[in-house]
Amino acid sequence: MTAYLCRRMLYALPILLGINLLTFGLFFVVNSLDNMARMQLGERHVTQEAIEKWKHAHGYDLPLLWDATAAGTDKFTRTLFYRNSLGLFTFRFGRSDGGRDIGYDLRQRMFPSLAIALPVLLLELALATSLGLMVALLRGSYFDRWLTLGCVAAMSISSLFFIIAGQYLIAKLLRLTPISGYDDGFAAFKFLALPVLVQVAAGLGANVRWNRTVFLEEISKDYVRTAWAKGLTEKQVLWRHVLRNALLPLLTAIVVTLPSLFLGSLITESFFAVPGLGSYTIDAIQNQDFAIVRAMVFLGSCLYILGLMLTDISYAWADPRVRLAAS
């Protein structure tokens, strides 16, 4: 397995480099450096001289990818791409165009995102698995039909509706939780209750439907019929046999959500005023802060690659027939 993981990590390097290059290219195709400077300087009374000074101070006066006027390795190292993007591979995120240490901000903002995403993941996992198994067991019953109908309805509604309706009903009408906000430590609980509830409600429909499909496929297999015939209890059949054998597709769905645990949810964080990484990214895009955008894209890519590796590892753990080989 170690050899396999090493190989996957080596594969990740060109992928990350490519993503980095792509982000770099896209950003500077869309944005002109002058406009970036203008946005940072405040747009009023800004002279070309001030723009040039700002670009020089932030290293944006260097050639983008190749400095034909330089000698030797300087042709590559005296470029914006080399100076600004390659440091990311050592997780040195540098400073934002506004002057802040990006690494510090990431560490600060990671926890609020995690504080919402982790309970949402766990609650959804527990509820979607239980309900999925239940509807699979009671296939064709009124419960199954009503729940399926409810799930389809929930899937069809925008998550924004859940947020606004949740805030209106729970926080405004029933006055049970704050509408929005955040606090540190245990005081965060009352602020997180509503966004967690809303996110679970918004995601439950799709998850239950997915789990139901997976469990139905599994429950109709011969070994399950054999288990019933052996006289095993429902609990044993469902939790020990069906769930275990249905783990692979479930794990795939779970592990790919790993990046979002850290990277946060844009809309939820914005509406609930949670200072997470989702709002950090969108602010950076709006402010044309390339340093933050590239750091967030890089971090997201790393987490996705990590998520995929964890998926592979979890396959091997869940199914003994799967073996991770180096070649």
Next chain:
Amino acid sequence: MRNLFRVVLAFAAAGAAQNSGAVEPWNAPYPAGERAQSIFFTTFQERPKHLDPVSAYSENEWLFTGEIYEPPLQYHFLKRPYELIPLTVQAVPTAAYFDATGRSLPSDAPDTQISRVVYRLTIRPGIRYAPHPALARDQQGRLRYHHLRRMDIANISGLEGFPETGTRELIAEDYVYQIKRLAHPRLHSPIFGLMSRYILGLKDLAQRLNGLGVADEAYLDLRMFELPGAKVIDRYTFEITLSERYPQFIYWLALPFFAPVPWEADAFYFQPGMAERNLSLDWHPLGTGPYQLRENNPNRRMVLRRNPNFHPEFFPRKSTGEEAAQGPLTDAGARLPFIDEIRFVLEKEDIPEWNKFLQGYYDSSAIAPDGFDQAVRFDAEGRPELTPLMEARNIQLKVATQLSISYLGFNMLDPVVGGASERTVLLRRAIAIAVDVEEMISIFGNGRGIPAQGPLPPGIFGHRAGQRGINPLVYTWRDRHARRRSVAEAQSILQTAGYANGVDPATGAPLVLYFDAMTSGPDMKSLFSWYRKQFAKLGIDLVIRSTDYNRFQDKMQKGQAQIFSWGWNADYPDPENFLFLFYGPNGKARFGGENAGNYANPDFDKRFLLMRNLPNGPARQAVVDQLVEILRRDGPWLWGFHAQAYALQHAWVRNAIPNQMAHNALKYWRVMPGLRVARQRAWNQPVRGALLGLFFFVLLSTIPAVIGQWRRRRATAL
């Protein structure tokens, strides 16, 4: 299912009934203890980029810096038209004029004779900075934290990591130091370009400093560099020297750019490792103002707390004329500030902010677009008034016309809509009549705006109200109101321009014009559609070229846009700050200035220079009238509207008098926390029965599953 719903409702009702015993609100975002203190709770929507006074230049930055820093002058809190009064200085300075030989000149001397303009300012003794580690001294009198090594601050991420603080008296050198900072090569002051044209030697200083090539983190001691345009005379007196006459310079002395910064602050922050730990003046300001920034977490909240060293300042005593309409001044003569803490909470979305205001958790709020009908209605005369819901809560509505203008600009370099030919002038005039600005304000702005009759908003010297103030080319005066001229008149003007029925004679097809916009999205689509309909009244086909911010900026810089939407907020209450937007040498495409439409008219330019240098009075009014008339005739803009700010305050907020120019107004405001706590408690009692209802709802939801399971177990295989 219906029965189930009834059961839940019954439980909810039962829960509501048992609410007779009032409890602390569950939905309160702050602890009860904080709500009972003299804290003003408000919001901010965007992280301030800069808090260093040399760089901060937007409203969301001045929201904080205005309360922390003290420039020499400020605006009178109550008087209208706005009037400059001393803040830290003893008197508002007057300009002294000198020729090249140093001979004193009268104020009406010709510009060609003037080679120096001197402002002498004397600050009041005894003003002290807020406590700050940069000013802390040890027992030997040495600065406590000015010789730190990188390892000394390895574990420090905020100013709280420095246990000792200090203060010192404000001296004239601090103002001079800040003026030199405008030229600092690493601080990028947005007004450096403008100020270097006037402040003697500022440009040279910048060149000298640039040439030094000082490393990013190294401290550049600006005291070592002479600046002829800013000189210390004695401990409390300094002079600012301009190279030419610039009467509007005095207004800049009321902006944070000219607030004092002690050299110790720069020396403290430019130590190794400080920037890496986000320790900078941009993040942790130091001023003499009524408040100091005690918590800077723009991801969540910003907290200003009373500066314990704030110098004596008192609420204005006089209440005459327009000021009297603001109500009795019960705090007249009382020492400022009244509020101990101002808490700005990050709210990015309008809906949560609005609802929290209605719950009483924010003391003040703008009106969210979605909540406008809930808050405001218009009486038969079109005057805004609060809805019964707001009145029942004793909420106060404050309306103020902003010193701004939103307009539709024509690119004067464009061959179709630009230029000074009769054809293009008449084309622009016909469009100006056809586009119904009143309707736009009503539909898209909830009536929050005044149709502009020219570039000057009410409250600016030179603005004329009533019949004398209307733009006669677009409006007529009937029944004591300005009435837009008819579309038929616009069509007739268009015909004279050579576009009968909107047909372009060159092509024989409807004239096609292009509206360059930098935003899109569902909200803007309806506005664009409305614009198309307005132009269609004349038979003109308006094509929307919607693009992103960067492309739009590029088009504007290169003068490639044809018709565009733009706006301007006043830096200071002087007609020059609006009319300079038409001054030829300020053209955006040619000179990179703020004249976005690239309007150029030598006659206008000549009169503008004359107006700029005149003091307010009949002579200046006459020139302003001429300038406005020229602009109305040439029509480089479709005069849009002056926005009106509608602000709501709860009954426990006092003295919240709108002042569009003052950035330090919160020191005059007062809150009554006792009333706030009582109202919050009354308005936010939790519906506790809902939890019980929810529990039973979940319980009842499982019944079909239980029945299904019961049936399954009893079912036979065959």
